Amino acid sequence: MKELLDGHLKSEEDKDIFYDIVEKWIPLIQAQGPRLDSQSESVDKLSSGGPPQFVKARTTKIKMPTVVQVPEVHWITLKPEVICGNDEDTPIYSLQSDAGRFECGVSGLRWVCKEKVSLKYQFGSWEEHMERMEALHFIPGGPLLNVTVIAGKLEEAYLPHWICTEDNPEVLGKFSVLHIDTCGDVVEPVSEVTPSHVKLSQPHFSPRGVLMRAGFRIKINCKVLIFKTNLAFLTLHVYLIPSDPALQQTIKSKELSSGYKMINKPYPQKSLKMGKYFALKANMDSAEMTPENLKLEYVGSDPNFFEVFIENPDSNFQLVLTHTSGQVWTCIIRKDDYINTGDIQRMYEEELARLRPELVRNMSRELINQLLDDLLMDGVLNDGEKDSVLQENDTRADRARCLIDMVKRKGCEASRKIICHIQSRDPTLSADLGLPV
Structure with a gap:
């Protein structure tokens, strides 16, 4: 139905107006008659396989719990200790605290205790639960956390979420919590929501995560993650994702293991609309962007990203994330962000050393x-050095070998220039060597 409506609503503005009206009328329509809702006083259970099964049939109007938005209070942030788990991709985090109000600096998990407590947790994956959640018309609204209290007792516990509630109070009634136990998945109602957390009705744990009712236009808090290559050319991988620490951990692990390095930049200050398309631009003519735009959505383990390619960057440049409504985020990528003296030294000299055997054979x-x-005009070589390459070496291979070694001795900038000249002078050879052309 949504796809059919979207086909008739041509502009984004038309869609926003229509869905805003729908969101206001649905609660009124639901209040007039019977309904089945997982946020009622009973809970929905799903077996591990098969369609959803309800605990009891509900054919009469059921009173919804009153959801209260509570302002933020002061929390003491604790940095967890990382302990080894059986799976390297899902480390276990350990925390200890005395009495008070605390927040984990990695996951955002909050708890209140009157005595000393010790707990541990792992991030879970939403992927195995997505099909069942979609059948119940829910989407993930926060990270899935598997928490174990080792010692002590928690008086209160709060799960983090990435839903923006500040300018849309109606969204408060659409929160739920997924509780995974040995009998299956249980969708529980909530009674208290803060701008960043949902309070658990019972601070007892198994894997739990915040859910949001699907089918409504919502804004979410987002993060932009940027990773760079360490090669003679610059490639950036730019991710736009929900503010999910588990997903951040997955992406960072994948990129770093592939040899990329992270560039830390401020995140978007404003929440962004889920399901919308965004484009990334750079104010550098030589920059190439792929793809043209990306949809903001939750993808559990392998989200898509913007690839930014710049062949020979030599200055600062700006990245701008845009929507049809205008600019939503920007940052400056400075030369020091993607290159420093040590990196340059290794980058170009190692690249030229890698290419040397093939260049000697094929130049x-x-x-x-x-x-x-070219190098004489650049000032890398003088007339005497140029003549010595030609006069003291009879064969083509000897001249190539002498030239490359002479340039390598002159340092990183000379190595960079000869690589750039090879790219422009012989695109076919450059492609064979794995250089961008």
């Missing part, structure tokens, strides 16, 4: 002569 006499002229 033509014509290319060698062109490079000698």
Whole structure:
């Protein structure tokens, strides 16, 4: 039905107006007659397989619990200790606290205790639960946490969420909590919501996470993650994701293991609309962006990303994230962010050393002569050095070998220049060597 309506609503503005009206009228329609709702006083249970099964049939009007939005209070942030688990991709975090109000600095989990407590947790994956949640018309609204209280007792516990509630009070009634136990999945109602957390009705744990009723237009708090290559050219992977620490952990682990390095930049200050498309732009003419736009959605383990490619960056540039309504986020990528003296030294000299055997075998006499002229004009070589390459080496391979070694001795900038000249002078050879052309 939604796809059919979207086909008739041509502009984003038309869709926003229509769905705003729908969201206001649905609660009134539901209040006039019978309904089945997982946020009523009983809870929905799902068996591990098969369709959803309700604990009891509900054919009369059921009173919804009153959901109260509570302002934020002061919490003491604790940094967890990482302990080894059986799976390297899902580390176990350990926390200890005395009496008070505390928040984990990694997951955002909050708790209140009157005595010393010790607990541990792991991030869970929403993927195995997505199909069942979609059948009940829910989407993830926060990270899935598997918490174990080792010692002591929690008086209160709060799960983090990434839903924006500040400018949409009607969204408060659409929160639930997924509780995974040995009997299956239980969807529980909530009674208290803060701008960043949902209070658990009972601070007893098994894997739990915040859910949001699907089918409504919501805004979510987001993060932009940027990773860079450490090569002679610059490639950025830019992710736009919900503010999910578990997903951040997954992405960071994957990118770092592939040799990328993270560039830390401020996150978007304003919440963004779920399901909308966003485009990334750079104020550098040589920058190439792929894809043109991305949809903001929750993808549990392998989200898509923008790839930004710049062949020979040599200055600061700006990244801008836009929506049809305008600019929603921007940052400056400075030269020091993607390159520093130590990186340059390793980057170009190691690249030239890697290419040396293939260059000696494949550089033509014509290319060698062109490079000698280019490097003489750049000031990398002088007339005497150019002549020595030509006069003291009879074979093509010897001239190539002498030229490369001479340039390597002159340092990183000279290595960068000869690589750039090879790219522009012989695109075919560059492609064979794995250089961008």
